[in-house]
Amino acid sequence: MSLNFSRERMELLEEAKKMEMAKFRYILPVYGICREPVGLVMEYMETGSLEKLLASEPLPWDLRFRIIHETAVGMNFLHCMAPPLLHLDLKPANILLDAHYHVKISDFGLAKCNGLSHSHDLSMDGLFGTIAYLPPERIREKSRLFDTKHDVYSFAIVIWGVLTQKKPFADEKNILHIMVKVVKGHRPELPPVCRPRPRACGSLLRLMQRCWHGDPRERPSFQEITSETEDLCEKPDEEVRETTQDPDVREPPEAEAEAPVPTPLKRASAPTFDNDYSLSELLSQLDSGISQTLEGPEELSRSSSESKLPSASSGKRLSGVSSVDSAFSSRGSLSLSFEREPSTSDLGTTDIQKKKLVDAIVSGDTSRLMKILQPQDVDLVLDGGASLLHLAVEAGQEDCVKWLLLNNANPNLTNRRGSTPLHVAVEKRVRGIVELLLARKISVNAADEDQWTALHFAAQNGDEGSTRLLLEKNASVHEADCEGRTPMHVACQHGQEGVVRILLRRGVDAGLPGKDAWVPLHYAAWQGHLPIVKLLAKQPGVSVDAQTLDGRTPLHLAAQRGHYRVARVLIDLHSDVNVCNLLAQTPLHVAAETGHTSTARLLLHRGAHKEAVTAEGCTALHLASCNGHLHLAAAGGHSEVVEELVSADVLDLSDEQGLSALHLAAQGRHAKTVETLLRHGAHVNLQSLKFQGGPSPAATLLRRSKT
Numbered sequence: 001m002s003l004n005f006s007r008e009r010m011e012l013l014e015e016a017k018k019m020e021m022a023k024f025r026y027i028l029p030v031y032g033i034c035r036e037p038v039g040l041v042m043e044y045m046e047t048g049s050l051e052k053l054l055a056s057e058p059l060p061w062d063l064r065f066r067i068i069h070e071t072a073v074g075m076n077f078l079h080c081m082a083p084p085l086l087h088l089d090l091k092p093a094n095i096l097l098d099a100h101y102h103v104k105i106s107d108f109g110l111a112k113c114n115g116l117s118h119s120h121d122l123s124m125d126g127l128f129g130t131i132a133y134l135p136p137e138r139i140r141e142k143s144r145l146f147d148t149k150h151d152v153y154s155f156a157i158v159i160w161g162v163l164t165q166k167k168p169f170a171d172e173k174n175i176l177h178i179m180v181k182v183v184k185g186h187r188p189e190l191p192p193v194c195r196p197r198p199r200a201c202g203s204l205l206r207l208m209q210r211c212w213h214g215d216p217r218e219r220p221s222f223q224e225i226t227s228e229t230e231d232l233c234e235k236p237d238e239e240v241r242e243t244t245q246d247p248d249v250r251e252p253p254e255a256e257a258e259a260p261v262p263t264p265l266k267r268a269s270a271p272t273f274d275n276d277y278s279l280s281e282l283l284s285q286l287d288s289g290i291s292q293t294l295e296g297p298e299e300l301s302r303s304s305s306e307s308k309l310p311s312a313s314s315g316k317r318l319s320g321v322s323s324v325d326s327a328f329s330s331r332g333s334l335s336l337s338f339e340r341e342p343s344t345s346d347l348g349t350t351d352i353q354k355k356k357l358v359d360a361i362v363s364g365d366t367s368r369l370m371k372i373l374q375p376q377d378v379d380l381v382l383d384g385g386a387s388l389l390h391l392a393v394e395a396g397q398e399d400c401v402k403w404l405l406l407n408n409a410n411p412n413l414t415n416r417r418g419s420t421p422l423h424v425a426v427e428k429r430v431r432g433i434v435e436l437l438l439a440r441k442i443s444v445n446a447a448d449e450d451q452w453t454a455l456h457f458a459a460q461n462g463d464e465g466s467t468r469l470l471l472e473k474n475a476s477v478h479e480a481d482c483e484g485r486t487p488m489h490v491a492c493q494h495g496q497e498g499v500v501r502i503l504l505r506r507g508v509d510a511g512l513p514g515k516d517a518w519v520p521l522h523y524a525a526w527q528g529h530l531p532i533v534k535l536l537a538k539q540p541g542v543s544v545d546a547q548t549l550d551g552r553t554p555l556h557l558a559a560q561r562g563h564y565r566v567a568r569v570l571i572d573l574h575s576d577v578n579v580c581n582l583l584a585q586t587p588l589h590v591a592a593e594t595g596h597t598s599t600a601r602l603l604l605h606r607g608a609h610k611e612a613v614t615a616e617g618c619t620a621l622h623l624a625s626c627n628g629h630l631h632l633a634a635a636g637g638h639s640e641v642v643e644e645l646v647s648a649d650v651l652d653l654s655d656e657q658g659l660s661a662l663h664l665a666a667q668g669r670h671a672k673t674v675e676t677l678l679r680h681g682a683h684v685n686l687q688s689l690k691f692q693g694g695p696s697p698a699a700t701l702l703r704r705s706k707t
Contacts, residue, residue, distance in 0.1 A: 026074030156211030385416035484515025551581030562596035
């Protein structure tokens with residue numbers, strides 16, 4: 001027991017010693033050793049491991065590039081030590097991230113300070129670390145000497161994982177099969193990396209392929225890698241000068257070896273490390289060309305460690321890059337470090353800062369946003385009442401949304417209209433952003449000023465994908481807007497059959513009444529959405545004669561709007577053609593009043609009573625003559641409708657004002673309608689019954705003809 005304890009303690013001491021040697025911005029610092037329980041005391045990383053982050057949610061492209069670049073810079077530092085410190089277990093689980101998603105390389109349990117050591121010094125069988133990250137030469141030759149190209153290969157697999165947000169060889173459960181594949185030249189399949197993606201992805205994929213080359217000699221060094229990754233971070237959307245070969249088409253490693261590899265540019269300022277220097281001497285040499293000089297190794301170490309934490313007197317993120325960092329970045333400063341902004345404790349959030357944030361989001365400049373966004377700005381309310389997250393969603397900038405959410409932007413904030421970012425995303429039909437928001441703790445049933453939920457917008461737009469996503473997050477199907485419409489009512493009103501079917505499969509009541517007792521079938525009939533009418537009318541518990549608060553049935557509504565085919569389907573489904581509303585109007589009255597000839601003819605042929613009288617004493621003939629759509633009988637005439645409705649027993653009936661159909665047609669100067677009525681025997685000299693002595697139709701026509 002004590003032997004095992006002693007061995008474990010020695011291993012921890014060895015790891016702590018290595019980490020203490022590697023004090024650097026992107027290396028996890030160790031503070032001490034705990035005896036009981038045995039362990040290392042290290043800086044707390046709020047975000048956790050890269051492995052966990054990659055599995056949790058999609059990351060902005062600029063953040064992916066920055067993680068790759070910072071990992072490369074950290075590994076370059078280790079390899080530039082004298083002697084080089086090899087990590088030998090580089091993988092996402094050993095790359096930690098702080099609260100601002102900056103990299104800290106950790107877990108040096110397998111690290112070796114001598115690049116010429118044999119693998120059996122560290123392991124019985126020479127195979128250690130995560131198998132998917134082992135280079136092929138390590139699998140083939142157990143006694144092979146360690147070198148820096150081992151870490152380069154592992155870094156390539158890390159790149160693959162960051163770009164795809166997947167685990168390499170995840171479908172392969174047999175470790176031996178993975179080993180055989182790697183030795184034979186197989187690598188994790190190149191993306192489909194999701195689109196849209198920056199053009200830099202193509203260059204990064206080519207760099208990745210060089211890093212996992214089967215021949216270690218063909219793999220670039222981390223000094224070359226950091227130069228390339230920094231270029232990609234600075235200009236992710238610019239065309240690169242390399243080959244234009246489609247990066248999605250993967251070539252076998254042997255073919256890649258034959259292709260010319262671009263020679264990395266030599267930098268005059270890049271230091272050389274031919275001699276064996278101590279760590280302090282190395283850092284001093286590296287720092288000699290930097291404008292900011294330090295007094296000695298102790299000051300250098302303190303500067304490096306202090307650069308990790310904000311000053312107690314400062315309320316902003318650190319923006320500068322220490323001279324140590326500059327030495328291992330190819331240009332003396334990291335392009336994705338945080339910029340210095342005026343202290344918010346002194347100036348508050350200025351209009352200039354607001355404008356910078358708005359410009360970065362609207363233009364989709366995620367790299368810029370990552371630099372300037374301060375923790376206190378995440379939920380900043382803009383002049384229009386919207387938050388930065390609202391703005392990013394409205395602009396459709398998915399990567400900006402990802403970065404804001406990673407920085408804990410509140411997805412439940414509302415703008416002046418009461419809309420949350422989810423309302424905006426669903427209304428704009430940006431599916432990717434909808435998924436991002438729903439992955440957060442969000443109020444899925446939040447209602448705006450019109451009491452619309454996100455599901456109402458999905459129903460209106462016919463967005464079946466968002467509808468399913470919302471329902472999976474338990475969005476309520478019973479929330480009603482200020483007009484009493486649930487998402488089912490809205491889907492029927494806008495003719496979104498796909499959404500209606502989804503809601504029906506979820507058990508939504510197809511006969512659910514809304515405001516004024518309108519059921520979904522009323523909305524579908526009113527708008528003439530025939531497929532939905534057919535679908536709803538056949539649902540259990542749905543009545544085709546359901547009446548609204550004013551007594552209208554779906555057939556009334558179809559007749560009023562002239563939806564002939566809908567009316568025919570409703571009649572075929574046994575809708576009552578003579579049912580009356582509260583004004584004693586049948587569907588025939590409504591069709592005649594609005595001048596829909598075909599629908600009126602259909603109703604007559606299916607048994608509608610043309611003698612039926614409304615509460616005001618009007619027959620369908622009167623309504624066809626005097627009202628009509630846009631007052632057609634009074635202003636334009638409905639002779640075809642009159643032709644269908646006229647009969648001897650109703651020809652000379654008068655309305656409550658004592659006017660016959662011929663009177664009304666004459667007043668409107670509708671000669672064709674008058675001819676139709678006269679042809680059927682209308683009394684040309686009939687006077688108004690209510691106003692005895694009033695003009696007859698003949699007198700009316702004569703007077704009209706003189707004017």
